[in-house]
Amino acid sequence: MPSDYFEEDDFSGEVNGGVFKRIFGLLRQHWVWVAGFIATIIVVSILDAYFTFLSKEIIDQGILKGDVDALVRILIRYASMILLQSAGIFTFVFLAGVMGERVRYDMRRMLFNHLQTLSLSYYSRTPVGWIMSRVTNDTERVAELVTWGLIDSTWGVVNIATTLTFMFAINWQLALIVLSIIPILLFAAVQFRKRILKQFRKVRKINSRITASYNENISGVRVVKALGREDGNLDEFKLETGEMYSASYRAAWLSALFLPIVQIISAFAIGGIIWYSGAQVNFESISVGGIQAFLSYMTFMMWPIQDLARVFAEMQRSLASAERIFRLVDTAPEIQNKPNAIDPGSIRGDIIFEHVHFWYEDEMPVIKDLNLHVKPGETIALVGSTGGGKTTIVNLLCRFYEPKRGRIMIGGHDYTDLSLEAIQSRIGVVLQTPHLFSGTIRENIAYGRLIATKEEIEKAAKLTGAHKFISHFEKGYDEPVGEGGVLLSVGQKQLISLARAVLSDPEVFIMDEATSSVDTITEALIQDGMEAIMQGRTSFIIAHRLSTIKRADRILVIEGGQIAELGSHAELLRLQGKYYKLYTQQFRAEREDAYNIFKEEPKAAVETE
Numbered sequence: 294m295p296s297d298y299f300e301e302d303d304f305s306g307e308v309n310g311g312v313f314k315r316i317f318g319l320l321r322q323h324w325v326w327v328a329g330f331i332a333t334i335i336v337v338s339i340l341d342a343y344f345t346f347l348s349k350e351i352i353d354q355g356i357l358k359g360d361v362d363a364l365v366r367i368l369i370r371y372a373s374m375i376l377l378q379s380a381g382i383f384t385f386v387f388l389a390g391v392m393g394e395r396v397r398y399d400m401r402r403m404l405f406n407h408l409q410t411l412s413l414s415y416y417s418r419t420p421v422g423w424i425m426s427r428v429t430n431d432t433e434r435v436a437e438l439v440t441w442g443l444i445d446s447t448w449g450v451v452n453i454a455t456t457l458t459f460m461f462a463i464n465w466q467l468a469l470i471v472l473s474i475i476p477i478l479l480f481a482a483v484q485f486r487k488r489i490l491k492q493f494r495k496v497r498k499i500n501s502r503i504t505a506s507y508n509e510n511i512s513g514v515r516v517v518k519a520l521g522r523e524d525g526n527l528d529e530f531k532l533e534t535g536e537m538y539s540a541s542y543r544a545a546w547l548s549a550l551f552l553p554i555v556q557i558i559s560a561f562a563i564g565g566i567i568w569y570s571g572a573q574v575n576f577e578s579i580s581v582g583g584i585q586a587f588l589s590y591m592t593f594m595m596w597p598i599q600d601l602a603r604v605f606a607e608m609q610r611s612l613a614s615a616e617r618i619f620r621l622v623d624t625a626p627e628i629q630n631k632p633n634a635i636d637p638g639s640i641r642g643d644i645i646f647e648h649v650h651f652w653y654e655d656e657m658p659v660i661k662d663l664n665l666h667v668k669p670g671e672t673i674a675l676v677g678s679t680g681g682g683k684t685t686i687v688n689l690l691c692r693f694y695e696p697k698r699g700r701i702m703i704g705g706h707d708y709t710d711l712s713l714e715a716i717q718s719r720i721g722v723v724l725q726t727p728h729l730f731s732g733t734i735r736e737n738i739a740y741g742r743l744i745a746t747k748e749e750i751e752k753a754a755k756l757t758g759a760h761k762f763i764s765h766f767e768k769g770y771d772e773p774v775g776e777g778g779v780l781l782s783v784g785q786k787q788l789i790s791l792a793r794a795v796l797s798d799p800e801v802f803i804m805d806e807a808t809s810s811v812d813t814i815t816e817a818l819i820q821d822g823m824e825a826i827m828q829g830r831t832s833f834i835i836a837h838r839l840s841t842i843k844r845a846d847r848i849l850v851i852e853g854g855q856i857a858e859l860g861s862h863a864e865l866l867r868l869q870g871k872y873y874k875l876y877t878q879q880f881r882a883e884r885e886d887a888y889n890i891f892k893e894e895p896k897a898a899v900e901t902e
């Protein structure tokens with residue numbers, strides 16, 4: 294189950310000025326559209342109120358006076374207003390669509406950009422589902438806020454204002470009654486809003502947990518099935534959905550209650566008007582059309598008020614979304630370029646680890662006082678039992694993480710003085726489980742250097758021995774690899790990622806060899822491919838294959854975050870220490886398999902080397 298770290302954070306419920314400002318910041322670059330949009334809404338809602346005024350005119354000037362000419366004149370005005378209003382509605386709906394799309398695009402680009410800068414540590418802490426939810430749901434919600442939220446609130450405010458103006462123009466005493474009702478209505482609405490919001494927040498919180506666990510279960514579907522965890526997972530899932538259901542239920546219940554309450558309050562207002570105007574008509578200070586218009590305005594005004602309350606409630610949710618988006622954008626990458634970071638043009642040269650200490654979590658040292666001097670062009674094999682810190686060492690070298698104490702020097706520079714691009718663009722990494730992107734084989738190889746020509750791609754594939762299996766595919770290099778490369782075997786994926794590394798022509802090559810056994814032919818191909826890359830490059834290979842280890846210039850045995858032994862294959866065997874033990878235990882069987890020799894005493898096996 295996901296940790297607390299990424300849980301939906303409670304939104305304070307208060308309108309946060311800072312968040313508002315940044316949303317408007319997003320809108321500022323589209324200000325022409327926004328201005329046109331707001332102007333159209335204002336025109337449309339003034340026209341809305343004007344129609345009711347025209348109804349009053351029809352009754353008072355036309356019908357009651359029996360003046361047909363006046364009636365026709367008013368109707369013509371009515372018709373032209375309708376046309377104008379239709380054009381207005383078309384315009385603002387269209388503008389809303391455009392603005393929403395732009396804001397959505399802006400935010401997603403902003404997030405994408407930022408996500409690329411975040412350090413590896415962020416991703417190991419934050420579930421993909423959580424990030425995806427920010428990128429999809431939250432951007433959607435904010436886009437809605439700046440379009441429909443803006444339409445509804447502008448429309449609501451302008452409508453209430455114009456309606457009140459017309460009311461005051463008709464009869465100020467009656468208008469005052471209405472005016473006094475508005476705060477009561479808004480107060481009731483706000484009370485409801487707060488309670489509904491609380492439930493919605495709960496729903497979202499659980500929803501995001503559910504998304505995350507969906508994500509984990511789908512990406513880990515094989516493990517789930519293999520271990521028969523379906524029932525256990527379902528129980529956890531049921532618990533979450535159960536909670537979500539009851540929160541949704543309460544939210545629905547409150548939302549349903551809201552409307553009738555508003556109706557009752559406004560009924561009181563209407564009653565008051567009828568009673569008061571009844572008294573007034575006796576004194577003949579208001580016309581029949583006036584009363585009719587007043588009642589229409591009264592009912593008409595209920596909608597904008599409810600709308601405003603609804604927008605306000607939704608706005609809170611959207612603001613929470615916006616807050617999360619901005620918080621993500623504000624997350625500073627843990628590893629950043631120093632202000633005066635340099636690019637020396639090359640990272641060839643000595644690589645030196647000086648008293649490097651590292652831990653992922655406080656008080657849990659993973660690398661302890663590591664010292665290592667690697668000459669340019671050297672091949673270093675890292676071996677050792679699992680959890681020893683091999684991957685961590687190469688992660689540090691790639692500067693995915695930085696030493697907590699001590700330093701790493703590359704070509705005479707403390708590598709934190711170099712820019713991340715300077716280092717990472719010159720290191721070629723092939724991972725234990727290479728990641729391919731959905732697309733064709735060609736695209737995946739070219740990922741190492743997008744401008745590569747067809748010939749360069751094939752040359753790289755030939756060099757690493759990938760060409761042969763690729764040409765067996767029906768579509769050759771244009772064969773799709775499936776999502777994450779699922780259509781290929783592990784060995785094939787490794788060959789492709791080797792070709793990718795060759796193509797990018799790195800100065801330092803790092804490989805986390807797969808432990809999973811591939812067939813001997815593929816293994817030989819991978820070996821040849823690696824040789825091709827390692828030629829003339831400083832290489833760090835986390836090695837599991839005997840052939841790789843033996844060819845390394847130096848072998849590091851990493852145990853408990855320290856170098857337990859260091860030397861060439863022959864030296865370390867002579868030492869008869871950890872490497873010797875590892876070698877005799879782990880590789881004897883493999884060696885026997887490969888060379889088909891009989892079982893011998895470890896000592897004898899060594900001597901035949």
Ligand SMILES: Nc1ncnc2c1ncn2[C@@H]1O[C@H](COP(=O)(O)OP(=O)(O)OP(=O)(O)O)[C@@H](O)[C@H]1O
Binds near residue numbers: 684685
């Ligand atoms: N992202 C992480 N957060 C916290 N601890 C981690 C993280 N990655 C690795 N560790 C811990 O650091 C230690 C060293 O891990 P590392 O992956 O470097 O081992 P390794 O030698 O590469 O092992 P293997 O041979 O299994 O790949 C382990 O104890 C591991 O639990």
Ligand SMILES: [Mg+2]
Binds near residue numbers: 683684685
């Ligand atoms: Mg590892």
